[in-house]
Amino acid sequence: MATIPSDQNVLKKDETYSLISADKVSGTDVYNTQGNQLGEVEDIMIDKLSGKVAYAVIAFGGFLGMGEQRRALPWSVLKYEPRRDGYVVGAADETLKDIPDIGEGAYADPEWGARIHQHFGVPPYWS
């Protein structure tokens, strides 16, 4: 996950101050790396303590035989692609087919949090 260097001069201005509204993120399409539409962002989950976006809640539309289902993906897995005006999930189809479900109490369960980040091979948002 990107950490903003304390010396702002190493980054271009438009990168440093690049903001997006949560309203605009919701409803944005989500694709796999081959450009197939997987679904759309339904909501985002924010860590109150750090103010970091933790998860994007994605409504999957049935691609890959997954059925219509809702999954929470680590925010760091989604990359915005302006050409598509959508997010691309950099994960193999096998990984996408097998995302741990949210389940009751998942967001309060550190083991679930660790598992979902491990599933995608990204460091947890709290690290």
Added chain:
Amino acid sequence: MATIPSDQNVLKKDETYSLISADKVSGTDVYNTQGNQLGEVEDIMIDKLSGKVAYAVIAFGGFLGMGEQRRALPWSVLKYEPRRDGYVVGAADETLKDIPDIGEGAYADPEWGARIHQHFGVPPYWS
């Protein structure tokens, strides 16, 4: 601004994994420290690079003779108060009356970003 220690054991589990959805933040009431309702959260602005929430966009309702207006407040200025089911802005009325307006291009303007954080006496979200 709070930084999550790498040793998770220093924090209670429910604090560490305390998440809130952006949908739920939007529409939440905002109060001053005296308990007067200032308005409500209209949207939140996310820094794409770091994944941090940068600003809460507040629709002010006319309290303090401000008129109905929209302002972006540094996220770190808002503290959630469960008793009120709302956010409290820890700032004096004089500070609230005089919040720099958003204006066109403000979110892309580092000087505006610095000014709005200075106004509230909090470190910028990118620090």
